Amino acid sequence: MSRARLDADDAASLLRELAWLRKRGGFTAARLVHAPIVDEVLRGSLEDSFERLRHRFISAVHSLSESGRERDEPLVGVLLAAFALSPETAGSGSLLERRRAMASRLGCSMETIASREEAGLRLLHSRLVAGRYAQAPLVLDVPEMHGGIVYEETTTLIVVEHRQWRGTVEHYRLANMAGELDFVTISRSYPAHVTAQPGGEFSVNSRAVEGAGWNDHFWHIDPATGRRTPMHDATRYDLAFRAEPLPGEVPTTPISLASRAFHARSLLATIQVRFVGEVPASIWQFTGASPFARPQAANQYNRTHLDAQQRAT
Template identity: 30%
Template sequence: MRGQPTDTEDPEEIRRELLYLRKGRGYTGKRLAACRALRQVLGGLDLPEAVLRERLVFAICSLRDPDADVLLAVYALGEEVAGESRLQLRRDAYGKAHGIGREAVADRDTKAVDRLLVQLITGWYPKSPLPLRVPESHNAIVIASIHTRTIVENRRHVETRRWIRFMATFDGAEYVAIASPNAEPAYAGDGVRVQVVPVENGYVHRFWFPEPLNRGGLYTLESRIESDPNDDRWLTEDSMAFHEPTRSARFEVVFKGERPDIVWQFSGLTDVERPGRPSADRVLQADKNDAVRVTFHDQHGGLWCGVAWRSAL
């Protein structure tokens, strides 16, 4: 989508890394080290390789046959292909054992990668880094990534743009509902129709897609909220409550004109607790463009996270 920021944790990047991991000798610790997005979704960049490998194997084994068997083979994680240094040889060995040709194996393992991606994003597998309990999601979706970019000028809101990348966990949903204090976004994405439903203290936006959602399908919503000329209040916070399981949430705030005296991040707070108080380990420093950025992982349960700032009166 035009103007959408890139994010190394986007599901498409995870999928590319899963496909890459099949090549050559298959899974090795060195090859996994090059897969930043995959390591993040498995629990974090700072975890030992042995832990990440175990989680990947559990995620693969949580799939139905023949997906699990074919992925263990092509990733060289199965005993029957141990020592095979080429992907084609591992496919040949699997194909011989199951009575199918190399092209059929390639088609099978590529489709299995797509289903493995669903398991990794939803966390529906033993030893998942976070049991997201996706059935509690109101929309039957898991948000893979949210990127929010807000511009503040002389303490007042100018514009907020938000990109939401999500995965459907069930077939057939016709729309996704998102609550907002604003009447409607300026843009919702190509082919997406927005229905605005007034509710107490805000609105519910129903984003209707051209076709019903497909399980494992990836979708993007984009919105732009411009300043209200009748609102002269100072903006002191950019945050969200995460009612839907969300794997990655990135906040970016650009300050123009007058700069705040202190900016900090917060997460895991209730509505009445937010934005908390700044502490040394939560203070954010602006870059040369007067922008601050912070990324949170695995948000859920209706708790708030985001960025807050204060200026001396």
């Protein structure tokens, strides 16, 4: 079954499964096993992990606020709380408790929260059926994918030690839809020593671009021989590399900005910052940022915390 073959019975079952998933412990791996249609519409391949499915589900919820209407923002929060996917409700085993907490936060009754949940479930159901949200699973045979690179999942880990940049590790899970390709180019605006993952599928050749920074050309290789070999069409690849300060050059000014722009379709992008030594007094996350609009302060909706490895995501 896929979204293209989702018949009326499956669509009705999807709505029932969504209503069931918000109960008890919410959206968890153990409970998703008993919601096969929700699993199916979120899954791009059998290799997809639960964490990837969880990210896609959260992306679908957040897509409900893309209209820019202020009234849609509380709806997103209500749904995330209902499924125990917000930082405040993670690990909660009771939908009633989550509703009570959300009602207290928004200053309304629990009946109002329940009513908003029902309306939100119908909207979420439509998004999942249509697959119209940022992290919707990739289907390799759809026409819009032809003729380019598609980043299924990217992760960027930036290491900051006492406010100084110490390195960046990036991993790209990509699908080549452009026929045979020899290499993939990723650009950067700052000087760095770049190395491809040892034993991986790519080697790197970095070139300066006058007035524009640097291009890192990642050539596909046969890991067994180290020889360059073209990437095949409609095939997935893993590209991983590390960028560090140039040998003998130690950053002397605090890092104030690190960003990653994608010039090909990107389905799931995660940026993490690991702090060594001094850590910020407050940390917040956001989506839809641009050079002209960046949130400047933390609040109850965007605040995040460091994990056990001192990383913020």
